[in-house]
Amino acid sequence: MENESIYHATPSSGGEIWELVLFVAGEDGAALKAQAKLRSICDKHLSGPYVIDVVDILKDPELADAADIVATPTLIRRQPKPARRIIGDLSITEKVLSGLGLPPQATN
Amino acid sequence: MSAYSPYACFENLTDAVEIFSPVRDKTDHITDFCVQYVNPAACRLARKPREEQEGALLTVLCPTCKDTGLFDACQQVVETAVPCTKEHMVYHDGDAPGQMKRVFDVSISPMEMGLAAIWRDVTEETLSERHRESQLLQMADLVRDSIEGIVVLDARGIVLFANPAADAILGRPSQGAAGYSLGYPAVGGEPTTITVRRDDGQFAVVEMRAIETLWQGEPAFVVNLHDVTATRKAEAERERLNLAIEQCEEVVIVTDPAGTIEYANPVYEKITGYTVAESIGQNMSMHKSGEHGEALYAELWRTITSGRTWQGRIINRRKDGSLYPMAVSISPVRGRGGNVVNYVAVQRDVSHEQALEEQFHQAQKMESIGRLAGGVAHDFNNVLSVILGYTEMALTSIQSTNAFYDDLQEVHKAGRRAAELTRQLLAFARKQAIAPVVLDLNATIAGMLKMLKRLIGEDIDLQWRPHSEVPAIKIDPGQIDQILVNLAVNARDAIEGVGTLVIATDIAELDKTYCEEHPGFTPGCYVVLTVSDNGKGMDKETEDHIFEPFFTTKAQGKGTGLGLATIYGIVKQNEGYINVYSEPGLGTAFRIYFPPFLESEAVADGAEKRQLEPRGQETILLAEDEAPVLSITSRFLERLGYTVLAANSPEEALKQAQDYPHAIDLLLTDVVMPGMNGRELFESLAALRPEIKCMYMSGYPADVIANRGVLNQNVHFIEKPFTIQQLAPKLRKAIEE
Numbered sequence: 001m002e003n004e005s006i007y008h009a010t011p012s013s014g015g016e017i018w019e020l021v022l023f024v025a026g027e028d029g030a031a032l033k034a035q036a037k038l039r040s041i042c043d044k045h046l047s048g049p050y051v052i053d054v055v056d057i058l059k060d061p062e063l064a065d066a067a068d069i070v071a072t073p074t075l076i077r078r079q080p081k082p083a084r085r086i087i088g089d090l091s092i093t094e095k096v097l098s099g100l101g102l103p104p105q106a107t108n
Numbered sequence: 109m110s111a112y113s114p115y116a117c118f119e120n121l122t123d124a125v126e127i128f129s130p131v132r133d134k135t136d137h138i139t140d141f142c143v144q145y146v147n148p149a150a151c152r153l154a155r156k157p158r159e160e161q162e163g164a165l166l167t168v169l170c171p172t173c174k175d176t177g178l179f180d181a182c183q184q185v186v187e188t189a190v191p192c193t194k195e196h197m198v199y200h201d202g203d204a205p206g207q208m209k210r211v212f213d214v215s216i217s218p219m220e221m222g223l224a225a226i227w228r229d230v231t232e233e234t235l236s237e238r239h240r241e242s243q244l245l246q247m248a249d250l251v252r253d254s255i256e257g258i259v260v261l262d263a264r265g266i267v268l269f270a271n272p273a274a275d276a277i278l279g280r281p282s283q284g285a286a287g288y289s290l291g292y293p294a295v296g297g298e299p300t301t302i303t304v305r306r307d308d309g310q311f312a313v314v315e316m317r318a319i320e321t322l323w324q325g326e327p328a329f330v331v332n333l334h335d336v337t338a339t340r341k342a343e344a345e346r347e348r349l350n351l352a353i354e355q356c357e358e359v360v361i362v363t364d365p366a367g368t369i370e371y372a373n374p375v376y377e378k379i380t381g382y383t384v385a386e387s388i389g390q391n392m393s394m395h396k397s398g399e400h401g402e403a404l405y406a407e408l409w410r411t412i413t414s415g416r417t418w419q420g421r422i423i424n425r426r427k428d429g430s431l432y433p434m435a436v437s438i439s440p441v442r443g444r445g446g447n448v449v450n451y452v453a454v455q456r457d458v459s460h461e462q463a464l465e466e467q468f469h470q471a472q473k474m475e476s477i478g479r480l481a482g483g484v485a486h487d488f489n490n491v492l493s494v495i496l497g498y499t500e501m502a503l504t505s506i507q508s509t510n511a512f513y514d515d516l517q518e519v520h521k522a523g524r525r526a527a528e529l530t531r532q533l534l535a536f537a538r539k540q541a542i543a544p545v546v547l548d549l550n551a552t553i554a555g556m557l558k559m560l561k562r563l564i565g566e567d568i569d570l571q572w573r574p575h576s577e578v579p580a581i582k583i584d585p586g587q588i589d590q591i592l593v594n595l596a597v598n599a600r601d602a603i604e605g606v607g608t609l610v611i612a613t614d615i616a617e618l619d620k621t622y623c624e625e626h627p628g629f630t631p632g633c634y635v636v637l638t639v640s641d642n643g644k645g646m647d648k649e650t651e652d653h654i655f656e657p658f659f660t661t662k663a664q665g666k667g668t669g670l671g672l673a674t675i676y677g678i679v680k681q682n683e684g685y686i687n688v689y690s691e692p693g694l695g696t697a698f699r700i701y702f703p704p705f706l707e708s709e710a711v712a713d714g715a716e717k718r719q720l721e722p723r724g725q726e727t728i729l730l731a732e733d734e735a736p737v738l739s740i741t742s743r744f745l746e747r748l749g750y751t752v753l754a755a756n757s758p759e760e761a762l763k764q765a766q767d768y769p770h771a772i773d774l775l776l777t778d779v780v781m782p783g784m785n786g787r788e789l790f791e792s793l794a795a796l797r798p799e800i801k802c803m804y805m806s807g808y809p810a811d812v813i814a815n816r817g818v819l820n821q822n823v824h825f826i827e828k829p830f831t832i833q834q835l836a837p838k839l840r841k842a843i844e845e
Contacts, residue, residue, distance in 0.1 A: 025303040025305070025311060030301065030303075057305060064305060068288070068289060069305060070278060070279075070285075070288055070289070070290050070291075070304065070305060071278075071290065071291075071302045071303060071304040071305060071314065072302060072303045072305070073302065074291050075291075075294075084264070084292065085264070085265050085289055085290075085291035085292060086265070086291050086292045086293075086294045087265065087290050087291030087292065087293055087294065087295075087302060087316070088291075088293055088294035088295040088300050088302065088316070089295075089300045089301065089302070090294060091300065092294060092295065092296055095293070095294035095295065095296065096294045098292070098294070099265075099291075099292035099293075099294045
């Protein structure tokens with residue numbers, strides 16, 4: 001898996017760009033599931049544009065070192081500030097929203 | 109105490125109140141305290157009436173007061189006038205059984221006359237506090253000793269606390285995980301799998317649960333971490349083993365020590381026809397075919413019950429009653445205690461292997477017969493050369509009116525028939541000299557149809573079904589002729605009256621599956637020539653032998669048994685395959701597969717133009733180790749007008765070439781000779797006489813021609829036995845080229 005950037009801007013987008021980094025280990029089903037879930041959450045719950053960087057720590061251990069990653073999947077909200085960090089497979093939307101600092105029912 | 113006592117206010121207190129006045133010595137030093145007043149609660153506490161206490165000395169009433177620090181505290185309060193509290197004073201009221209130790213907090217306050225000590229019973233609170241402390245210590249021990257990782261995270265996901273197991277799971281066993289940012293746990297009570305990246309570079313698979321809590325009054329999470337790396341690895345290994353056993357092509361059966369089936373993999377169903385479900389609980393003997401005596405099974409059981417593995421081949425019976433051969437290996441499986449708990453049988457269907465073995469033996473047999481036939485035919489050809497040569501010479505030397513002329517003609521005819529037989533034998537042995545050309549199979553067959561119709565007669569309908577796009581093949585056209593004539597004659601004999609003979613061409617793509625089912629075939633595209641008839645067909649037994657030389661079903665004298673053997677040899681020589689399909693009473697179809705010729709080469713020219721007995725006056729060096737052949741060939745050459753230098757060995761030929769003063773135009777040499785073969789002789793001569801040309805003769809060109817009898821088109825060659833008519837034009841061609 002290459003580190004990938006996804007840029008998504010809804011037509012009515014406005015405000016700050018969300019910068020998210022998802023750290024995963026390898027290309028197994030869990031990693032792919034976490035990515036898919038994150039995209040789905042972003043599409044549903046972020047009102048503005050967002051960028052997701054996916055980092056495979058097996059391929060880029062130095063990026064994991066730099067970010068002090070203890071375990072994966074770890075999601076880092078880089079922007080907007082303050083930065084936040086979430087651990088888990090992102091399967092529980094409510095928890096992810098809470099970790100990202102979004103209200104539970106935030107929608108477009 | 110009077111009702112007007114100043115201490116009346118203490119009378120109803122639940123706390124014990126004692127009022128002491130200090131007792132001083134001459135130096136004003138306090139030596140003791142005198143009890144001035146005790147309230148009822150103090151009497152209950154001391155279990156002594158007021159009269160016994162008031163007026164008594166403290167050290168008498170409470171001998172341990174100095175040891176417990178009570179005396180010193182009282183002294184200090186009197187001297188400093190500052191109140192103090194002595195906590196957790198244990199009041200011993202004797203050591204008798206049933207006497208409870210009570211715990212008091214003692215408040216000592218200065219008074220004008222001395223001090224007041226108020227004893228508050230805190231036994232219950234102390235016990236409860238101690239219990240709580242003990243519980244907390246126990247819980248701390250539990251958390252510390254837990255093999256489950258326990259982590260407390262703050263709301264941002266920073267590790268506030270981690271027990272040793274968590275430190276180890278998170279890969280920070282020495283420095284501890286506290287302070288690390290694990291992240292806000294987006295997990296609930298159900299386990300979520302995460303991958304932990306440890307400090308040592310290893311990865312661990314960890315199940316994580318989290319619940320919200322308060323930690324020192326702040327929102328926090330208690331996270332449980334369970335290292336499942338080993339479990340997951342074991343599960344993956346078990347899964348891999350399961351998949352391997354489930355998907356392998358061998359039958360795997362596990363039985364109990366009595367042979368009762370406990371497990372069988374899916375391929376078992378395919379091979380045996382039984383479902384796994386219906387076989388579980390059955391004994392392995394259900395597969396017995398009856399093809400083996402009880403001795404074999406007895407030996408099998410003797411082997412495996414003694415703890416060894418039994419291997420062998422067994423014919424088993426399928427559910428539908430059909431039999432199948434298996435290569436079987438049965439091994440005992442020992443439990444941890446060392447005793448045999450199961451047997452595992454691995455069985456491989458060897459039907460295909462047996463078919464291949466049979467095919468291999470058949471091929472070996474055909475090869476041996478071919479070698480034998482080829483060898484005999486080669487020597488026989490030399491004999492025939494002499495017979496035919498001398499007969500021809502004799503026939504041309506006498507008048508047809510001569511009394512021996514007809515006899516000689518018969519000898520000559522018989523010789524020709526014999527030569528034809530040896531030619532067929534050589535064809536079967538793939539030793540016949542051929543000159544393959546690239547040809548259009550459809551055009552070649554079309555050119556033969558008239559002849560074939562004459563051959564099979566009017567009662568048989570000959571149908572020709574060419575495929576319009578068959579690619580060219582490379583083959584000697586004469587071999588197509590041999591194939592079709594032989595098959596047409598066989599068809600005619602099989603039809604015995606009115607019937608149909610169909611000759612068809614086609615293109616076939618043989619895939620891997622087909623080739624696996626037809627041992628010997630190689631996958632690829634082939635040109636297919638099919639010759640089928642609706643004659644009487646043949647049974648399997650006949651089918652198995654039809655390509656063997658001298659095998660014939662025809663009446664004595666009607667067939668040589670060499671026709672199909674010749675075809676077999678031709679097909680093999682051309683790297684093709686032949687199949688026969690026959691049903692008794694319905695007919696037979698031969699399908700011959702030729703590899704297509706892929707290079708773009710011109711289609712072969714028509715028939716060779718032959719000139720009858722062209723003569724010459726050149727000098728020919730003849731080398732032949734067989735004296736009769738040397739003699740007759742010399743006479744042929746002389747009759748054709750050539751000057752002949754005859755040599756009965758290569759050495760003799762070289763000597764003659766050295767000694768002969770004039771030009772030598774051609775070397776006519778046998779291919780196989782002792783000491784030096786024809787090619788080597790020619791090469792030696794060419795060094796002496798670069799202008800010399802060469803022509804080879806042999807009954808067996810395969811000996812020296814690398815491609816199993818296929819002649820290089822540039823080499824001049826004549827196959828023995830030959831007639832003067834065959835020799836003459838070839839000689840001219842070789843000399844004039």
